[in-house]
Amino acid sequence: MDTIEHAGAVTENECPIVYLLGLLSTRWALPVLFTLHQAKGPVRFGQLQRSVGRVTQKELTKTLREFEARGFCLRKVYAEVPPRVEYSLTPLGESLRGPLDSLAGWVHEHGHKVSGCESHSNRFKQN
Numbered sequence: 001m002d003t004i005e006h007a008g009a010v011t012e013n014e015c016p017i018v019y020l021l022g023l024l025s026t027r028w029a030l031p032v033l034f035t036l037h038q039a040k041g042p043v044r045f046g047q048l049q050r051s052v053g054r055v056t057q058k059e060l061t062k063t064l065r066e067f068e069a070r071g072f073c074l075r076k077v078y079a080e081v082p083p084r085v086e087y088s089l090t091p092l093g094e095s096l097r098g099p100l101d102s103l104a105g106w107v108h109e110h111g112h113k114v115s116g117c118e119s120h121s122n123r124f125k126q127n
Contacts, residue, residue: 023070028055028063030100033089036073037097042086067093 024030035051036043043051049060064087067073072093078084 023066026063026066028052028059029067031055032060032063032067033072033093033096033100036087036089036093037100039088042076042088045085045087048087072096 024033031052032048032055035048045060045064048064049055049057052060055063064073064075068075071090074088074090076086076088078086
């Protein structure tokens, strides 16, 4: 069996997985991605805010700007009064669907074994 030698802590600068998990573990990242994945096309900001839940405009804007900067979503602004802004996933953002579905499946199967997940495990049970 191979052993892994490690000289110190793994930081997000050294490991893209640590960076990505840090980005996706922010409070509103997964609800926003889920909403964009479920949409049948571009989603207006207000509709996205209502769908996500109790997110503030500031928090939603911060999450969407981060996703836009990383290439996960597109932001399209229309020159209208009042202004209309729509968001949609890029192919890179769409490519997260499989890994996130796998993670949800893992939580459905094993979440009850993880301390603190017991109260949330019902969210992942299939009807």
